[in-house]
Amino acid sequence: MTRLAVIDHGAGNLVSVARGLEQNGARVDVVTEPTGLAACDGVVLPGVGTTGSAMERLQSQELVAALDAWEGPLLGICVGLQLFFETSDEDDTACLGFIEGRVAQLESAPLLPHIGWNDVELATDPLFAGLGNSTLFYFVHSYAPVPANPGDAIGWSEYGQRFVAAARRDNRVGVQFHPERSGEAGLAVLANFIAECQRGRRAA
Numbered sequence: 001m002t003r004l005a006v007i008d009h010g011a012g013n014l015v016s017v018a019r020g021l022e023q024n025g026a027r028v029d030v031v032t033e034p035t036g037l038a039a040c041d042g043v044v045l046p047g048v049g050t051t052g053s054a055m056e057r058l059q060s061q062e063l064v065a066a067l068d069a070w071e072g073p074l075l076g077i078c079v080g081l082q083l084f085f086e087t088s089d090e091d092d093t094a095c096l097g098f099i100e101g102r103v104a105q106l107e108s109a110p111l112l113p114h115i116g117w118n119d120v121e122l123a124t125d126p127l128f129a130g131l132g133n134s135t136l137f138y139f140v141h142s143y144a145p146v147p148a149n150p151g152d153a154i155g156w157s158e159y160g161q162r163f164v165a166a167a168r169r170d171n172r173v174g175v176q177f178h179p180e181r182s183g184e185a186g187l188a189v190l191a192n193f194i195a196e197c198q199r200g201r202r203a204a
Contacts, residue, residue, distance in 0.1 A: 002197050005031045005040040007067075007080075009047070009057040016180040017046050017077065024191040034066035042072055042197035045174075047079025048140070051103060052091030054079050067096060073197045074172045075127075078141060081167065081174025085145050099169045100148035108161035112142040120165045120177065123154040127166070127173050129192050135185045137165075137177035144176055 004026045006018055018028040021044070029036060037043060045067070047054050058064050067074070076084050083095045088103035095103070106114060117136045122128040128135075137157075144163040147153050155166030155175065166175045173193070179186035 001025065001027045002041050002194050003027045003029065003039060004042045004044055004194070004197065005029050005037050006044045006046065007058075007063065008032050009045075009054055009061065009063070013046055013048060013077075013178065013180055016178075017044060020180040020187055020190045021194065023187060024194050026194050026197075032061055034062055037066055037070055040072070042075065042193065043067070043070055044075045044077065044193075045080035045083065046077040046180075047083065049079060050090055050093075051079060051082050051088040051095060051143075052093040054083060055093055055095060058083075064096065068098075072171060073193065075193045076172070076174030077180070078176060078178055081176055082143060082145055084167065084169070084172060084174050085147070088143065090143050098172050099145075099152050099167060101146050101152070103143050104146050105143050106141075106159060106161060106163060109142075110160050113140060114142065114159045115140050117182075118157045118159060118165075118177075121156045122166075125154045125166075125168060125173070126196050127154070127168070127175075127189055127192050129188075129195075131185060131188055137175070137179070137182040137185060139165075139177045141176060 157165040179189040
């Protein structure tokens, strides 16, 4: 059975994320310290709220260095994806720096936060296997990543402006939407991440 660590940094949809992963056959461990990553096949970094508070909590839990050292599959969800980047305009926060670029507010949005279902244009990526070129997903956010390298973006949506809705750099992949709240399409994304973890375990 694929074993996944879901990071609890005090601001995430932990129950819904864990349930979605378990529905797809994974064993889930909710972890709050670096030792919790040791026996896992993959890591999920969820998040709601602000990047500043999330980074403060990860630092206090000594998880920043542990995530930096983690070489297996890592899935970021919402604020979890935003933390992959170098900085966030929200709270003027230094983030994990896994992907070059910044996180910026949706300046042309008609209303913030952006809450609801939006169509996402999908690039060819293992995370989106079987989902076609575009699918509806559920969003709750006011900020979105702006990768320095456009090739790191693997999903795009529009809300007053076109924005990056998913990004990948090697084993680190993230989505701005909430797959745990996006019905069958969201469950398919989680299943695809689990499959990626399984492939990584076999390769090791």
